Amino acid sequence: MQNGADLFDIRNQTRIKPFLVGLFEAAIRAADPDICVPPHLPAPPKGRTIVIGAGKASAKMARALEQHWEGSLSGVVVTRYGHGVPTQHIEIIEAAHPVPDQAGWLATQRIKDAVAGLSSDDLVICLISGGGSALLVDPISPLDLDGMQAINRDLLKSGASIDEMNCVRRHVSNVKGGRLAAMCFPAKVVTLAISDVPGDRLLDIASGPTVADPTSCRDALAVLDRYGISVPAKTRTMLENGESESIKPDDPRMANCQAVLIATPQMALEAAADMVRQAGIDAHILGDAIEGEASEAGCVMAGIARQVARRGQPFKPPCVLLSGGETTVTILGNGRGGRNVEFLLGLAVALDGMANVYGVAGDTDGVDGMEEIAGAYFGPDTISRAAGLGIKAIESLENNDGHSFFEALNDQIVTGPTLTNVNDYRAIFITGKHTNTPVGGDIK
Template sequence: MEPDDKELLTTLFHAAIEAADPENALRANLPSEPRGRTVVIGAGKGAAQLAAAFERLWHGPLEGVVVTRYGYAVPCERIRVLEAAHPVPDAAGLEATNALFEAVRDLTEDDLVVALMCGGGSALLPSPPGPLTLEDEAMLNEALLSSGAPISVMNAIRKQASRIKGGRLAAACHPAKVVTLVVSDVPGDDPAQVASGPTIPDTADRAQARALVKAWGIALPVRVAAWLKGNDGLAPLPSDPVFSGNEVRVIASASLSLEAAAARAASLGVPAVILSDSIEGEARDVARVHAGITREVVARGRPFARPTVILSGGETTVTIKGGGKGGRNTEFLLSLALAAEGIGFSAIAADTDGIDGSEDNAGAFADGQSMARLRRVGRDPSALLADNDAWTAFHHLGDLFVPGPTGTNVNDFRAILIR
């Protein structure tokens, strides 16, 4: 890949991140100060950055607790920042969940709760109901993550096996007003899906959750499957009066970030097109569709003329069948580079929170010659893809993208540059 191409693609990624900057996103969405207390709660990979920005912007007294992923904390003066495990929950997450409930105890109708919610909150807030244990919830998360199901399906099931998700935390805040400020990392920007909606009730019920488990062939832990067959601890519905007067605002999203990246590309002399901000599906299959579009542009100048940058967002999934390392964005790129091998393109795919999968990279770079270079170092691209080992592929190429934690999370960012 030409250095100029890698620099341009990196610039577009950072333009997308800047559009979701916590302080900029919060400034235009601050609620009015209450007569009573202001309590800030929150969860997600960017929750600490949101909390720090809220402290800088809020003029009145405040208190509260937010939980973020290990290594993602930033200093706050008045809001406690707790860390827990992601993507599989741990005991620290259970303690953080209890701290959130404690923070909203004994509130009155004069008080205000500001909930700062962003992607990653589902795993960070374990709270197994009834006879279920933390181990059960961890096993549930592992089963969901390896199933290949879209985030909406995973969240519908998670909400039925929790004491905090699906609006239950907001119900605990009653009679205080709850204003939820959401940085959306889900396709379609449904705020009830972000972090499995601790402060936002959903219409999905337990019967629907069971149907989704069957439809996607998800192997649930035995005790979780038994719990879903019962009617204990049902999630509250949006019509419940405890939610009356609450507000929900999406303050940053993939759509806004892709538009910012497109504008930055145009300012650098390269027209950009946005395919969609809500693409879902198996990462390798989505990549083959992107490869087909890339081939068509290169060969026939349609549906877009060259030069162009093709942008897309959303959240792909990976059905884990091998034992390799990687994430959905590196797997997307490996499949893209195989399907568009020999074609003149350069691409980046990265998670906007700075971490793709289990390693420290956000994603990677690829071009039409990546697979040939990989073979020259003695690695078989097809075998690596079959083993879900995209991280190893791009590690050998020296093309991993490692920006570090970004402080926000608006899902996947993909850009394909065709000169």
């Protein structure tokens, strides 16, 4: 790692972009299941050990568990297509995300079968991470898979927050909202969770399949009505009558269940901050649970960066501003995009070529939106370089076309599946006091 002085001496040699990408990689490493699973494994039981799970990190979590477990075990976990890893005793099934498919439904039935008929001497270890809401799919009748897919698509397009979306999902599923834990009764259930949600709320990680749910069918209906999302008439009646209520905290079947957060967005941000400080630069974590419209969040962050660069407030440059959370995108266009590139476009448009401000935003699972593109890089010359290619940033933003925009500039960040997921990551580097000419030149 370069120290701060060396970094600034070599800005003309295109060091800022790799520095920022390196911070992103450090954040991802902090949530690697190989690091965060072993310290939290429970003691082996008298009876059987069954491993179940769902999420983009669940396969690698399962392999890490196998490598450090003393005794026999078996089980089934479901992960996103392309996120599987070889295991010896735990079956890995791949399925679709973010819209569920038949493979996810079949995997969920296998998981239900694995926890049937357990005794109080048995132990269930549930490996949960982001993406599990789509991968665990078992709609409550009369809702079917087609209906569940439609609800997921509408929720994803609506601009609803993750807690709102998961409130609905918990009340139309046979396995979410504590129901999977209830199926394990009377066995002990230990959930190891990698958080991908603002506030690290366990009931929102994969819609809380093994966590009691204080929300209600009425709350789910309120979300549907708020965003104008229609559901089949019989499903709406089911919600209105409270027939699909989730498992509540006072349910006796939850008495022998515990859940542990083994990796969080804050841990990832702290790892990046440590790396910044090792380079002799100040790092400031603005928050690990920032929500709202992605482009509007970008505009707000642009205002903070502008104040730092022009006024030295609330922090003096050079410094790196770090943040995490999960923004939303209300889709109005037909472009290719995701939350993080939408954020960067909003940032770029608001800064309008301002010197000395650089940034990276990406999803720590390696997938921003529907494509396996983690995120992108932004610099002072982003707007002008795009204009030179005949691309207007504001038009790309209005069309939700962030991936195409940054692809044209060769500024996409592609990590491949990271096999973990601690939500979105953002870093803004203000290198010096604002002048009319970028200090050290723009990074290409």
